[in-house]
Amino acid sequence: MTTSEIIQKIRSGDIRTAARLIRNIDDGDELAYGILKELHTFSGSSHIIGITGNPGAGKSTLINNLIKAFRNQNKKVGIVAIDPSSPFSGGAILGDRIRMQEHSNDPGVFMRSVATRGNLGGLSASTSSIVRVMEAMGNDVIIIETVGVGQDEVDIIKLAHTTIVVTVPGLGDDIQAIKAGILEIADIFVVNKADKDGVEKTIRDLRLMLELKGNKEGIRIPPIVTTKGISGEGTENLIKEIENHRTYLISSGKDNFLNARRDYIELLDILKINIGRRIDNIIETGTGGKEEILKRLERRETNPYVLAEDIIKKVFG
Numbered sequence: 001m002t003t004s005e006i007i008q009k010i011r012s013g014d015i016r017t018a019a020r021l022i023r024n025i026d027d028g029d030e031l032a033y034g035i036l037k038e039l040h041t042f043s044g045s046s047h048i049i050g051i052t053g054n055p056g057a058g059k060s061t062l063i064n065n066l067i068k069a070f071r072n073q074n075k076k077v078g079i080v081a082i083d084p085s086s087p088f089s090g091g092a093i094l095g096d097r098i099r100m101q102e103h104s105n106d107p108g109v110f111m112r113s114v115a116t117r118g119n120l121g122g123l124s125a126s127t128s129s130i131v132r133v134m135e136a137m138g139n140d141v142i143i144i145e146t147v148g149v150g151q152d153e154v155d156i157i158k159l160a161h162t163t164i165v166v167t168v169p170g171l172g173d174d175i176q177a178i179k180a181g182i183l184e185i186a187d188i189f190v191v192n193k194a195d196k197d198g199v200e201k202t203i204r205d206l207r208l209m210l211e212l213k214g215n216k217e218g219i220r221i222p223p224i225v226t227t228k229g230i231s232g233e234g235t236e237n238l239i240k241e242i243e244n245h246r247t248y249l250i251s252s253g254k255d256n257f258l259n260a261r262r263d264y265i266e267l268l269d270i271l272k273i274n275i276g277r278r279i280d281n282i283i284e285t286g287t288g289g290k291e292e293i294l295k296r297l298e299r300r301e302t303n304p305y306v307l308a309e310d311i312i313k314k315v316f317g
């Protein structure tokens with residue numbers, strides 16, 4: 001297939017072509033990057049939703065409910081699930097697959113997963129390229145699921161227009177964790193597992209924290225939605241708040257800023273990938289490779305600072 005045929009297929013929503021392209025991007029295929037460059041033009045109109053929160057809070061269950069609701073509105077949905085464990089365990093993804101199984105035969109639903117470790121250029125590079133492909137496929141909504149822990153995951157959330165932070169009742173200490181970092185990134189809070197004790201207290205605590213912060217900085221106070229993931233209760237409210245946030249973004253012009261921020265993150269990723277490749281190449285061909293470097297270091301003939309200077313000089317010519 002020629003490049004323009006591939007682009008055509010992707011734009012028509014062809015799942016097999018999209019899946020192949022995503023695999024090729026992950027393998028660092030130059031041609032695939034060329035296609036990505038062309039696809040950028042056809043991106044920018046999907047609503048990207050990030051869902052983060054404690055492990056087991058019910059993110060995948062909620063996503064499943066959201067998919068159902070969006071499909072009822074005839075919207076096409078893409079889902080990117082970040083595997084929080086090693087690339088070898090796949091445990092979490094298996095759970096997600098099972099939970100979202102009912103949508104696997106729906107051509108209007110396209111799901112991909114990304115392994116956390118061992119990606120060239122890092123997690124956010126793989127995620128942002130998958131999102132680009134999904135946008136070009138014409139998905140109206142793209143949902144990214146990630147466990148909100150490390151810096152990688154926080155970076156990924158920056159790809160989203162609307163960030164939903166999911167928490168559950170009875171996690172006193174986790175509310176503290178939310179205070180520390182996640183408070184800043186939440187556009188909507190969900191208190192899931194509303195069938196459990198302590199919902200009122202969790203909402204009260206959250207509201208207090210949010211209002212203190214909102215009043216201080218004069219910023220929009222994120223709404224809190226309660227849900228019961230298993231029964232699906234609260235999904236409609238969540239959809240409503242997602243739509244409200246989208247309207248707010250568009251009317252305030254903030255969505256343009258968020259798209260630019262995403263482009264910027266991607267720019268840094270592309271640079272890191274390219275320079276990283278060149279460094280690997282120089283190490284391999286210009287300095288005798290890892291084994292040779294280790295030997296020289298063992299003999300204490302050189303040190304990392306001297307080597308780094310030398311390699312950087314070679315990389316940038």
Ligand SMILES: Nc1nc2c(ncn2[C@@H]2O[C@H](COP(=O)(O)OP(=O)(O)OP(=O)(O)O)[C@@H](O)[C@H]2O)c(=O)[nH]1
Nearest residue numbers: 055056057058059060061092192193194228229230
């Ligand atoms: N009691 C109760 N259990 C729920 C609710 N929503 C989800 N669960 C259960 O909580 C467990 C975890 O749900 P998931 O949707 O896999 O949670 P997750 O946040 O995606 O988990 P990770 O991806 O592993 O971090 C499952 O056993 C769900 O059935 C709810 O509203 N109430």
Ligand SMILES: [Mg+2]
Nearest residue numbers: 059060096145
């Ligand atoms: Mg999950």
